[in-house]
Every structure is written in C-alpha cells, then in structure tokens.
Amino acid sequence: MNKIWLIIKREYVTRVRNKTFLLSTFLLPLMIVLFIAGSIFLSVKSEEKSKRIAFADSSEFFKPLLRNDSSKLNFVFDKTIDTVNYTKKGFDGFVYLDDSANHHFVLRTPKAASMSTISSIESKLNEAYQNYQLQKSGIDKAYLDSLRKASSRYFSVDNKGDDDKIVNAGVNYAVGFGSGILIYITMFIFGAMVMRGVMEEKTNRIAEVMVSSVKPFQLMLGKILGIGAVGLTQLLLWIILMSALSLVATAFLPADIMSQVQQIQNNPAVVNNNAAQFNEAAKLMANVSSLNWPLIIGCFIFYFIGGYLFYSSLFAAVGSVVNEDPQEAQSLMLPIMMPIIFGFIILSSNLNTPDNDAMFWGSMIPFTSPIVMMGRISTSPPWWQLALSMVLLIGGFLFTTWMAGKIYRTGILMYGKKASWKEMIKWTFRK
C-alpha cells in the first residue's frame, strides 16, 4: 500500500510541477472568459454606432410615416441632398425615389452596406408602408396591437416541475451537453496521458527495474490514480476559477437585474404573471441558479472518476503492449475510443428527449454511462436509475482494471513485437 502511495505521489508531483499543467489550468478558464467577454463587448460596440440616412422624398409620402424611434437609424429629410453630396454632408447612406419606376426607393451607400443596415432600413420602410395601408383601410394601429398581445396570453409554459422548482428546457440542455462534453474530452485527455506514461516506462526500459521492486499491478494502479488525481485537481481548479470569474462578472451586471433575479427566486409565480416585466437575463440567471447544483457537481465528479477509471486502465493496457511506434498505439486505441465516441453520439442526438430508451440504456451501460448520464442529470432522473448506473460503473471499472492488469503485467516486459488482440485475451485468462 505504501508503495502505491509513493508511485501516486511521483506521478502526481512530476505532472503538476510541469509548466504545461500550470498553463492549461490557468489559461483555459481565462481564455473562455475572455472569449465570452470579448464577443459581448464586440456585439455591444457594434450596436452603439448609429447610422444617419438622408432621405430624399419629393412627394413627402414617407415623411409623416417614418419615425426616428430607434437609435440605430436616423432618417433626415432634406431636399437639397443628392447622390453626389450626401457623404460630404456626413450621411452614411442616401435613399431616393427612382423616377423610372413607380414608388421605388433606392439606397445608395459609399461602400457596400451591411446586411443588418439594409434589413433594418427595409423593415422600417415596410412597417411605415404597412401602417399607411392599415390607416387607409380604416384599421386602428393601436387596436391591432392590443389584439396581438391578447392572443399571446392564451399559451404560456408553467416552467415548474412537480417539485415546484423552475425548470427550463434550454438550461437543462446546456448543462447536460456541457457536462457531457467535458467528461468526453477529459476522458480522452487523461486516458491518453496514462497511455503515454505507460509507453514512456516501456520505451525508457524502466519497467523491469520498477517491477523488481513493486508488482506490475501496483505500478499500473499507482499511475492511474496519480494521473486521475492530476485530472481532478485540474477540474476543481477550473470550477473554482470559473466560479470566481463569474462572480466578478456578475458584479458588473446592472443592479436591477440582480434584484429581479432575487425576486424570481423568492416567488417563482411572479414570472408567469408579469413575464414582460422581467429582463431575459434575469430569468436565465434565476433558471441557472434554481438547478440542483450540488447533485450536478457531485454526479459530475463521480462520473468523471468512474469513467476515468473505467477507460484509463484500458488505455494503460494498450500502452503496455505497444513499442516506440505511435502508429501501433493508434490502431489499438481505436476499439477503446469507439464506445466513448458512441456515448457522445447518443448524448448529442437524444438530448432533447432525455427519458427515451437510447438515453436510458446509454446511461446504464458503463461504456457510455459517464457521458450519457450527465446529459440526463439536470432533468433529475429517478433515484434507482442513478444508483443502478453508479453501481454498474463501479463494477465495470473493477472489471476493466482487473483485465488490464493481466495484460499490462505481460505486455510491459515484452520487447520487440506488438501483441495482437488474440494474444492479449490469452494473457487475460492466464493464471
């Protein structure tokens, strides 16, 4: 036991001290936050700039109809402007009536206009023309608007599960997909790390030196647990960093949104009655914080560890039977990667229906359960299913570790040729 501890410590310390570990741990959350902040900043910035559009309308047909209520577009009616001098007078665009066609307006801009500018001018003109037509046929605009509003009251989503908690399909989807994909990626990263570690021991010829002091199984287990601890450390650091950064981010949110969030949390019923009152951002925040986070994080850690243990021992077995040639490793890795990828496919194609058969079986079978169950977790699957899935995963990794240990112990001392699957199966059932 003491020896396994020493091996775990070495595997852990040498990796955590490594510069790439520090870089990936601290840079990744920072990059995600910067990416989100950057894209928000850019979209906000591009909205700020409003366009001044000159409008030459000799018939003065549109002048009473077009209202400058949006900050993005500013129409100026000026008869002295023409296609030659509109840029000099500081306009971004010029709309004029084309005399060759009846009621046909043409937009001219110094450079090609952006899609959003064109479509907003177009919708403005259309809206103005539509209002004009409504007025002409004697329909009051305000009356029509009130009719439209009334019809939207006939249907709304209650947003509450039977346990009286607000649930939101979109948030569930995002949480399920996000945690599933995270497990999928980490299983590959840390599984491959185990495999490379075993290959390093074999190609450096240290394996035989080591197994004269410790049993091969101890060596394999120590490596798996050590690298697993590295992965767990990295994940926990990411969670801590991300939540610290999001706290910083919420501090910059307007105060009224935060007070709305609290109001929704205290009394979910108000959301439905006064939906319009609340900001979309506030609703989203309330939905996110209403999820059962302790369960989600707890399950995430369990399925990360379980899935990692299940697959890393298989990766270790592959690492032990190949030699220096990375090509050999790839062909042997494929059968291990297939179920992981398959689990991800189940998750991504059935996430909209988290209770269907594919998701149920996918979340029970240990080959795919770490990924698929995380997709179901935010919709609170029945307790017995969760418990059964966990028990099967524990049984699964005990089995794969036992099997991998048998292959590993022979493979690690074999030099020269790559073992075939047939030989590996033979090693498994040898005493």
Place this chain on the structure above:
Amino acid sequence: MNILELQNLKKYFATQKAVDDISFNIAQGDIFGLLGPNGAGKTTLLRMITGIFYPDSGEVVFNGRKFDPINDTAYIGYMPEERGLYKKMKIGEQAVYLAQLKGLSKADAMSKIKAWFVKFEMESWWNKKVEDLSKGMSQKLQFVTTVLHEPKLIILDEPFSGLDPVNANLIKDEIFSLAQKGSTIIFSTHRMEQVEEICNHIVLVNKGKKILDGTVKEVKNEFKENMYRIGAAILPEDLQHPAFEVIKHKPDELLLKLAPGTKTNDVLQYFISKNITVNTFSEVFPSLNEIFIKLVEGTKNARQFQEI
C-alpha cells in the same frame, strides 16, 4: 550457508521451454556467474529469482525460506539488461524514489545516496535530469540505485555494457567490496574474460537446461587436457618422447600434451637429460571462453521454436 536455492525450476512459454528443470545453489558471499548464449533462458531465470515471473513448477528458496516476492524484493537489487530511468526526473529525486520503493526512509535514502555520489564523484549531478547524462553516466547511476538499499543479493545483468575501462574498473572494485561485506552477487554476461576475472562460481545454461555447475577452478580442472607449457632459453627442434606430444613449437617455448598416466617429473627428467635449462614449467588450463564455445558449439546456435 546458501542464500539462494533453485529447485527444479520450470517456466514454459507458448512456443518455448524457456527454463526447463534447472536447480543450483548459491552460497552467501559468492560472486556467481550465470552464463549462457543468447536466448538460453538467463533472463527468464533471473526474472523468477527477482519475483517478476512465477515459475510454472519448482521452488526458489531465499535465505532459508520459500521466496516471498512481496517482502523479499527489499533484499534484492536487480539491474536488468533492459534498463533505464525516468528521463524527465532529476537524478537525486529519482534515486530517492527508487530507494523508497525498496523500503528505505527518505532521510536514510538521502544520506546513502549522498555517500555513493561522493564515492563515484557524482555530487554535482543531483539536480540534473537523466536525459542530460551520457550512457556511461546513467549506467553508474543505475548501479548506485541497484545497490543503494544494501541488498543481500545483487543481480547484475551485463553490468559493464557501455562503460569505458576506467568506469568498468570502478564498478568492478565496488562489486568486490560488496561481496566482501557479505552481499552475494549474481553476474550474468557472455563476456567470459570478465567472468574469469570476477566470479568464483559459475553455472552455464543452454536451451533452458543447466549444462555446467561448479567453481571456476573445478570447471577448469574438469576440462583440462593435460597441457603444459615449458619455457627454456633454447629449445631444439627434434624433441620427442612417448610421454608427450608437442602441440606448438616456439624457439623458447613449447606447448606439450602429456600422454595419459605420465607424470610431470618424467617430462622434466627428459629435458634435464637433454641438458636443457628449464625456466618455466606450468600447467595450461582452458579458458572459460574455450569451454563455453566447446559446450555450446554443435548445438544449434539460434533457438528453434518448438511445440510444448
């Protein structure tokens, strides 16, 4: 007292009888040579002694008790032929780590490593990485990590490969002094001149079977061919006598093969009667190299795959 007794060890692989019923004993303090051509089963034998493989049948008795791989490996230091170290690890840490795996405490390991590093003039290496070392340097480090925990049984498989004569002598002297302190050393090689120089007890295996066992002296006696070398100032050409046959003739030296039952004094008498002043007269023993070749030759050189 025997530190190690092998009793009818067998280990069969899918296509080979790697070790086929081998028994021998090694006494404490011996420097024991395990010899054999490539693929004779030496490494498999050593792996069973170090507890890496379990024998299919037969028993290993270590220090008077049945060998217990889990606890007894602390008393064994094994330097395999396929050896290496973690490339990215610092040398000092690496040595401490390997010593701890053999059951030494950290402080104990540190002081022992420092002492060895001083002895081998390696003090400045502590914070270097293994990848910075030359082959000879890492060989020295490997030797230190093998003997650091003062094992009762030290197993060295081709310990001098890659070492220059100066460093090889350094290691050789350490082997002698370790044996003097009571450690037993198993030494596996196919370099016979080293065996002759270092070992006092040898076993030769070929094709999984033991074909020779004894002290170097016994073995040489067994294979001697009654050859004598005689040296004199001037030796005439026409020396003939029924008691011996001249194998080689040099102006001042003769190699004689004595006829069975001849006494050496009879030969000397003949030379004295011929009025030849004899300077030297000594028995010639075959070298281990000659014995090795004689025994192994004739069997098929490469091992054949066989059905079990």
